[in-house]
Amino acid sequence: DTGVSQDPRHKITKRGQNVTFRCDPISEHNRLYWYRQTLGQGPEFLTYFQNEAQLEKSRLLSDRFSAERPKGSFSTLEIQRTEQGDSAMYLCASSIAALELFFGEGSRLTVL
Amino acid sequence: RKEVEQDPGPFNVPEGATVAFNCTYSNSASQSFFWYRQDCRKEPKLLMSVYSSGNEDGRFTAQLNRASQYISLLIRDSKLSDSATYLCVVNPNDMRFGAGTRLTVKP
Numbered sequence: 145d146t147g148v149s150q151d152p153r154h155k156i157t158k159r160g161q162n163v164t165f166r167c168d169p170i171s172e173h174n175r176l177y178w179y180r181q182t183l184g185q186g187p188e189f190l191t192y193f194q195n196e197a198q199l200e201k202s203r204l205l206s207d208r209f210s211a212e213r214p215k216g217s218f219s220t221l222e223i224q225r226t227e228q229g230d231s232a233m234y235l236c237a238s239s240i241a242a243l244e245l246f247f248g249e250g251s252r253l254t255v256l
Numbered sequence: 257r258k259e260v261e262q263d264p265g266p267f268n269v270p271e272g273a274t275v276a277f278n279c280t281y282s283n284s285a286s287q288s289f290f291w292y293r294q295d296c297r298k299e300p301k302l303l304m305s306v307y308s309s310g311n312e313d314g315r316f317t318a319q320l321n322r323a324s325q326y327i328s329l330l331i332r333d334s335k336l337s338d339s340a341t342y343l344c345v346v347n348p349n350d351m352r353f354g355a356g357t358r359l360t361v362k363p
């Protein structure tokens with residue numbers, strides 16, 4: 145399968161714990177995006193990378209969220225000290241420049 | 257004002273109806289525009305790009321109005337399988353999604 149893959153698909157954690165999600169984009173795609181989506185809402189932009197450079201980070205994102213793409217390939221999104229409000233689907237997408245986004249199936253986070 | 261705004265609907269239409277969605281954006285520097293479709297519990301997938309001159313793909317027509325800063329999607333002869341949430345995407349430098357418009361096509 146050469147699509148975008150995300151891991152884990154589901155994560156249940158207790159409030160206050162740290163969680164990390166991984167995204168493997170389509171290999172030739174230079175852009176990688178992270179979004180958060182809750183029920184009934186569209187994907188909310190979190191951050192994006194062009195190669196290994198993080199070019200933009202949403203103002204809505206608190207300091208508890210950090211993302212990396214160290215070698216311009218896979219990316220990780222870490223949430224520290226999780227809160228119940230962090231419960232959502234975390235979507236990763238990749239693209240060539242600003243063209244079509246290809247999404248992974250998402251990582252669903254539940255914070256108890 | 258949100259960067260990208262859509263009428264959330266829901267739109268409930270009978271098969272064969274024509275339905276139109278609008279999406280307004282606030283950043284006049286936006287360069288590219290798209291419509292995505294998202295089925296329940298699935299990831300979004302590209303429906304069509306929106307070009308300055310307007311474009312059509314079968315029953316779907318997309319238009320861009322830069323002066324008024326909105327894009328539109330028209331679906332003709334709607335099918336049951338068109339039931340989904342339609343998301344507009346606007347790209348100044350990143351890719352910003354609207355909240356989505358939910359469409360249900362009924363027999």
